[in-house]
Amino acid sequence: MALITLRQLLDHASQNGYGMPAFNITNLETMQAVMEAADKTNSPVLLQASRTARNYMGDKFLQHMFMAAAETYPHLPVCMHLDHGNELDTCMSAMDMGFTSVMMDGSLEADAKTPSEYDYNVAETSSVVEVAHTRGISVEGELGVLGSLETGMGEKEDGHGFEGMLARNQLLTDPDEACDFVAATGVDALAVACGTSHGAYKFSKRPNGDILAMNVIEQIHEKLPHTHLVMHGASTVPQYLQDLINQHGGDIPQTFGVPLEEVERGIKCGVRKINIDTDIRMALSGSMREFLLNNRSSFDLRAIIKPGRKRVVELCAKRNELFGCAGMADKIKPLSLSQMADRYAAGIFRSKAA
Numbered sequence: 001m002a003l004i005t006l007r008q009l010l011d012h013a014s015q016n017g018y019g020m021p022a023f024n025i026t027n028l029e030t031m032q033a034v035m036e037a038a039d040k041t042n043s044p045v046l047l048q049a050s051r052t053a054r055n056y057m058g059d060k061f062l063q064h065m066f067m068a069a070a071e072t073y074p075h076l077p078v079c080m081h082l083d084h085g086n087e088l089d090t091c092m093s094a095m096d097m098g099f100t101s102v103m104m105d106g107s108l109e110a111d112a113k114t115p116s117e118y119d120y121n122v123a124e125t126s127s128v129v130e131v132a133h134t135r136g137i138s139v140e141g142e143l144g145v146l147g148s149l150e151t152g153m154g155e156k157e158d159g160h161g162f163e164g165m166l167a168r169n170q171l172l173t174d175p176d177e178a179c180d181f182v183a184a185t186g187v188d189a190l191a192v193a194c195g196t197s198h199g200a201y202k203f204s205k206r207p208n209g210d211i212l213a214m215n216v217i218e219q220i221h222e223k224l225p226h227t228h229l230v231m232h233g234a235s236t237v238p239q240y241l242q243d244l245i246n247q248h249g250g251d252i253p254q255t256f257g258v259p260l261e262e263v264e265r266g267i268k269c270g271v272r273k274i275n276i277d278t279d280i281r282m283a284l285s286g287s288m289r290e291f292l293l294n295n296r297s298s299f300d301l302r303a304i305i306k307p308g309r310k311r312v313v314e315l316c317a318k319r320n321e322l323f324g325c326a327g328m329a330d331k332i333k334p335l336s337l338s339q340m341a342d343r344y345a346a347g348i349f350r351s352k353a354a
């Protein structure tokens with residue numbers, strides 16, 4: 001079993017100029033598919049689970065699935081990351097479960113919907129960093145509120161996120177504030193707001209620089225060249241998956257995600273973690289629709305789910321190749337949590353980030 005922390009994984013990504021897709025896990029099949037894709041492409045694995053995924057599966061089931069994934073593929077470094085922790089307790093319970101990395105999203109208050117004050121964000125995130133780093137565990141923070149630059153609306157997905165109008169400056173991470181935030185908290189990775197949002201309905205047209213502000217990422221990277229940046233809501237929402245759903249009984253309005261070229265542009269300027277959830281959901285559910293429509297008498301659950309799992313393997317393998325992490329798994333020697341804790345205690349990473 002080769003568990004790895006986010007810090008070590010993204011340091012390797014940064015040194016070798018690649019990005020890590022962070023795939024959201026919602027059930028057994030999504031986890032199997034992500035692992036199979038990593039195995040096929042010799043990629044390190046970044047698995048993440050949100051609070052809603054933890055609630056859906058139950059912590060015990062999730063914990064054992066994570067461990068089973070790492071044990072089944074002992075040659076692949078596997079990072080287990082908590083997506084959008086809302087408070088210290090949530091992050092602590094994830095650390096106790098064996099997560100090697102947690103996100104403390106202090107851009108929202110603990111209710112996960114009210115945009116917070118900057119000082120609150122610094123205080124909450126710092127308290128998680130303090131505990132996590134003594135255990136060798138990595139922390140991702142977030143500055144800026146995710147939402148649409150097209151409509152000015154915050155976005156709510158799976159019960160997470162602000163619902164309502166926001167000013168443009170709230171929807172974009174301020175580069176100077178990002179410098180202060182990283183120095184004040186000591187986070188290992190920073191999620192930034194640049195116009196991406198969770199879910200399928202990110203943009204009503206193919207995004208340009210006005211509504212997907214890649215220049216903000218470039219400015220932040222210039223000021224913080226050693227901080228790993230994270231793009232949330234980075235699914236591409238591919239047309240073929242929208243068509244697959246709509247041609248088989250679905251009815252989703254035309255929408256646009258984050259083009260792969262923009263993600264690749266981000267990777268060139270410090271984006272190391274690229275969060276992908278929607279594309280997996282669409283591939284799996286679209287395939288299930290297709291199977292059920294073509295096999296109206298079938299109720300064989302395995303037959304219904306299998307084609308979707310295959311489609312998710314293909315999608316994830318393609319992301320691994322495009323983002324450059326394919327071929328990297330056997331080049332990494334994971335450090336243990338206690339080795340990481342020693343490095344934090346020695347101040348190695350903080351001095352790099354500041």
Ligand SMILES: [Zn+2]
Nearest residue numbers: 084232233275
């Ligand atoms: Zn997110």
